[in-house]
Amino acid sequence: MQVRELIQPLLLHKATGDLTTEIKGIQLDSRQVQRGDLFIALRGTKVDAHRFVEQAVAGGAAAVMVEESVALPEVPVIQVPDTRRAMAVVAAKFYGYPTKELKLIGVTGTNGKTTTTYLIEQLLRHKGVSTGVIGTIQTKIRGKTLPAKNTTPEAVELQKTFRMMRDEGCEYSVIEVSSHALDMGRTRGCQFHIGVFTNLTQDHLDYHGTMEKYREAKSLLFSQLGNAYSGQLENNPVAIFNADDEASRYFMNRTAAQVLTYGIDQPADVRAENIRFFSSGTSFTLKTYRGEVPVRLKLVGKFNVYNVLAAVSVALVEGMDLQQIRSGLSGIKGVTGRFEPVDLGQSFSVLVDYAHTPDSLENVLATIREFARGRVLCLVGCGGDRDRSKRPIMADIAVKYSDYAIFTSDNPRTEDPIAILDDMLTGVQSCPKERYAVISDRRQAIHEAVRKAEPEDVILIAGKGHETYQEINGVRHHFDDREVARDAIVSRLAK
Numbered sequence: 001m002q003v004r005e006l007i008q009p010l011l012l013h014k015a016t017g018d019l020t021t022e023i024k025g026i027q028l029d030s031r032q033v034q035r036g037d038l039f040i041a042l043r044g045t046k047v048d049a050h051r052f053v054e055q056a057v058a059g060g061a062a063a064v065m066v067e068e069s070v071a072l073p074e075v076p077v078i079q080v081p082d083t084r085r086a087m088a089v090v091a092a093k094f095y096g097y098p099t100k101e102l103k104l105i106g107v108t109g110t111n112g113k114t115t116t117t118y119l120i121e122q123l124l125r126h127k128g129v130s131t132g133v134i135g136t137i138q139t140k141i142r143g144k145t146l147p148a149k150n151t152t153p154e155a156v157e158l159q160k161t162f163r164m165m166r167d168e169g170c171e172y173s174v175i176e177v178s179s180h181a182l183d184m185g186r187t188r189g190c191q192f193h194i195g196v197f198t199n200l201t202q203d204h205l206d207y208h209g210t211m212e213k214y215r216e217a218k219s220l221l222f223s224q225l226g227n228a229y230s231g232q233l234e235n236n237p238v239a240i241f242n243a244d245d246e247a248s249r250y251f252m253n254r255t256a257a258q259v260l261t262y263g264i265d266q267p268a269d270v271r272a273e274n275i276r277f278f279s280s281g282t283s284f285t286l287k288t289y290r291g292e293v294p295v296r297l298k299l300v301g302k303f304n305v306y307n308v309l310a311a312v313s314v315a316l317v318e319g320m321d322l323q324q325i326r327s328g329l330s331g332i333k334g335v336t337g338r339f340e341p342v343d344l345g346q347s348f349s350v351l352v353d354y355a356h357t358p359d360s361l362e363n364v365l366a367t368i369r370e371f372a373r374g375r376v377l378c379l380v381g382c383g384g385d386r387d388r389s390k391r392p393i394m395a396d397i398a399v400k401y402s403d404y405a406i407f408t409s410d411n412p413r414t415e416d417p418i419a420i421l422d423d424m425l426t427g428v429q430s431c432p433k434e435r436y437a438v439i440s441d442r443r444q445a446i447h448e449a450v451r452k453a454e455p456e457d458v459i460l461i462a463g464k465g466h467e468t469y470q471e472i473n474g475v476r477h478h479f480d481d482r483e484v485a486r487d488a489i490v491s492r493l494a495k
């Protein structure tokens with residue numbers, strides 16, 4: 001595409017150079033530039049990419065987009081007031097507005113996004129349609145998987161991925177929409193068909209500052225939905241809310257879309273009644289505006305009933321009937337690294353879970369408590385360079401819901417692991433010392449938990465779930481809780 005065509009939708013811009021120059025791709029990282037790319041300079045949290053425009057041109061960039069005027073006579077220079085905002089506009093244009101050709105479903109909320117997107121994908125597959133997924137674990141396009149750096153990628157990668165999904169024949173795309181992404185405008189230029197809200201509890205206060213600002217960022221998914229200006233009304237947009245979460249009302253007031261609610265405790269359009277929890281699954285009566293049906297799931301915990309109700313709401317909007325939904329749900333599988341057992345036939349249970357927020361840890365421990373015949377041992381840490389204020393709260397929840405807690409490192413990133421543990425310990429000052437231990441090395445901590453376990457005990461290894469690395473001092477080392485737990489069980493069984 002020629003530069004002039006690419007920048008045609010941009011209202012405010014100054015362009016110099018030969019605007020008939022062909023653009024073959026868009027790149028935000030000067031180190032990754034390929035011949036023919038448009039390089040867009042963003043002001044990041046660590047560096048300002050305006051420093052790299054010359055490097056980008058030397059690397060083959062055919063044009064640059066900047067906020068500051070730069071003298072680069074050899075290539076077209078597009079100067080805009082806000083490169084981040086302009087990026088979303090040109091990315092959508094470059095890839096031919098792929099979200100107009102897809103049914104795009106966005107899931108936001110503090111916890112349950114990955115799980116809910118996977119449930120939606122499985123239900124839609126049961127309907128017989130092809131669905132791509134973008135989120136924390138990976139990007140899935142039909143049989144292919146691509147690694148994920150962020151839960152929600154930047155606008156350029158998002159639009160490129162949507163185009164790939166269309167090329168591969170996907171009809172739907174289900175994506176996790178993080179609050180960071182909404183705040184940074186990564187999903188600008190996307191035409192959503194459905195927005196789903198899971199829940200809002202404390203996380204990411206390092207980034208947003210207050211819960212009000214965090215909620216406001218999340219609300220952007222819904223305020224952008226059903227907006228006639230963006231042509232979305234033709235798309236019959238629907239916003240799906242958790243009736244049991246008080247933030248839903250706030251979001252509801254901000255959307256022009258049609259609204260559907262799901263819930264357990266409050267009145268809702270899609271509800272679960274007569275819920276029965278078993279150690280191997282859950283059953284309930286699914287009551288909807290299209291009738292009711294009994295349901296059996298292999299997933300455990302009330303929190304997963306919410307995730308299922310959110311996914312069922314999407315399935316209903318997409319025209320699936322209750323019998324189809326019921327049979328789809330009976331085959332549903334859990335998500336890797338979420339409540340995942342490590343079972344080598346030992347006499348105690350080991351569960352690896354991605355709980356890394358106060359609310360998710362509380363939910364998962366409460367669920368384990370309900371079924372554990374022996375003691376509950378909880379191993380948990382908190383990530384570095386992230387919300388510090390959740391650390392003492394998570395430590396307090398760990399000792400409250402378990403018989404014994406081991407505080408250890410998660411991903412310390414650039415922080416001192418001991419300082420993170422000290423923050424956690426401020427939450428358990430009044431707790432007797434024999435109720436917990438501090439073992440900074442995660443491998444040692446897992447081995448200690450396994451050594452300590454008695455028959456019927458349940459060990460929860462929380463925080464890292466599917467992750468296959470541990471980031472220490474900015475370096476990612478291979479680390480997989482499931483592998484380490486397996487090694488620990490093997491060495492214990494050998495004794």
Ligand SMILES: CC(=O)N[C@H]1[C@@H](OP(=O)(O)OP(=O)(O)OC[C@H]2O[C@@H](n3ccc(=O)[nH]c3=O)[C@H](O)[C@@H]2O)O[C@H](CO)[C@@H](O)[C@@H]1O[C@H](C)C(=O)N[C@@H](C)C(=O)N[C@H](CCC(=O)O)C(=O)O
Binds near residue numbers: 028029046178
């Ligand atoms: C705070 C934040 O979100 N940072 C994101 C941001 O990085 P940054 O602003 O620090 O970038 P930077 O290093 O200052 O660089 C600025 C620009 O210079 C460019 N650059 C840099 C160096 C160079 O030599 N040449 C060059 O061109 C970079 O490509 C970039 O465009 O832009 C990067 C590239 O798009 C993102 O990967 C990065 O996410 C980091 C990894 C991150 O950890 N983000 C977290 C907070 C996040 O977004 N999390 C949410 C999930 C939360 C949840 O669900 O729990 C997510 O959606 O992933």
Ligand SMILES: Nc1ncnc2c1ncn2[C@@H]1O[C@H](COP(=O)(O)OP(=O)(O)OP(=O)(O)O)[C@@H](O)[C@H]1O
Binds near residue numbers: 151360
């Ligand atoms: N609906 C829910 N409410 C509360 N906790 C939940 C819910 N669903 C899952 N969890 C807990 O949160 C953990 C993370 O779940 P999931 O990966 O689905 O969330 P996420 O929102 O995608 O997280 P992230 O923000 O890291 O992408 C799970 O391992 C489980 O412990």
Ligand SMILES: N[C@H](CCC[C@H](N)C(=O)O)C(=O)O
Binds near residue numbers: 356382384386463467
């Ligand atoms: N998407 C989450 C992942 C947290 C995972 C946890 N293991 C950690 O490193 O804190 C975040 O960026 O806050």
Ligand SMILES: [Mg+2]
Binds near residue numbers: 114115135151
């Ligand atoms: Mg996720």
